[in-house]
Amino acid sequence: MKEREAFRELVDRFGACESVEAIGLGGSRATGKADASSDYDLYVYLRADISIAQREEIFAGLFQVMEYDNAFWEREDDGIFTNGTPIDILYRRIDDLDQSLRHVVIDHQAQNAYTTCLWNNLL
Template identity: 35%
Template sequence: MSGLILTPTERKAYELAARFAAFSEVTAVALGGSQSSGAADAGSDIDLYIYTRAGIPPNEQAMLIEQSGGAIRVDLGLSYWGGVNVWIDASTGITVDCMYWDVRWIEGEIARVMEAHQPSLGYSTSFCRTVMQSHVLYDPNGWFAALQVRSGREYPEPLRRNIVAQNHPVLRGLITSYLHQIESAVRRQDAVSVNHRVAALLASYFDIIFALNRVLHPGEKRLLAFAQRECAVLPTAMAEDVGCVLTEAGTASGAVVTHIGRLLDRLDEALEAAGFDLGRR
């Protein structure tokens, strides 16, 4: 890193990576999130991915935090999100979000998606994107670089079509589709349920949008901005329609159903223009 001018966030990330590198369990360390996607701002935290072949003992994880300067506050082993450690660095005030990913698990995830072409309900390729766009901080044997190559290969056409086939019917094509569940919730005036199902509908909607454009899914944040910046093919008035759906979802009014119908009609038009047979007559 000689000669490079690093921000405080980057310096802290490299310092932590060097400390993790001392553990025999660690195969690679990478910086992800907004710091690697180009979307970072003054309030962005450090998303550190620790790729391991065995677990690091919890007491040693806690000791590493203390040795790196300590923390104003620390939450260790958050099982709600897969054993994540989160702390606020005492010297800089930067929040560090430290995720431990098993080497065999992430290799399997990349193979499942990019090689076996298996989709999910929403976020189908988000792990692939996390790996592909991460900045390598420690990778002595080139394992992570090879994984990035596998993640960033040309977008497989079977995967693209499988994502659409998996996510499109649940929007409104099934008896138990998201739209039908939202209609039922509106009749009950159940605003909590409306919002719950709208979130699921939008997850599948954006999964389709990114697959349609052969773009790896960027994850949970700034989806409209990413879609507008990276996707050449978008439904007509997508941002306006999404905004209307979100506005009306909080009221549980019948208008939310109307806006979702328009949103999905325009998605179908974009898919059919791209050559997808949706079976509409």
């Protein structure tokens, strides 16, 4: 499966999940500045968590490698499509995002390294 087809299939599979509110593409792929070594930065906005078992079903046949529930900055899965292109899939709960944005935008309280990142990704 070609890279674009695999990415489209992944987005379609996430889109079919009841708990997914929105899906966004970030980074160099979203800005049109991607090169041959660029990864995908996919943001999945959720009303409720998607279990690892559900995510394994979503990812079936699309990746050669997948790491689940990395949490250095945010909760994410990191993988490599079967063609070798890497992807970071970040999960954001709508309620948590709403609270974070209220804290920054309305209450004017800076957050460590993420003051405008979440807002910019959402826009």
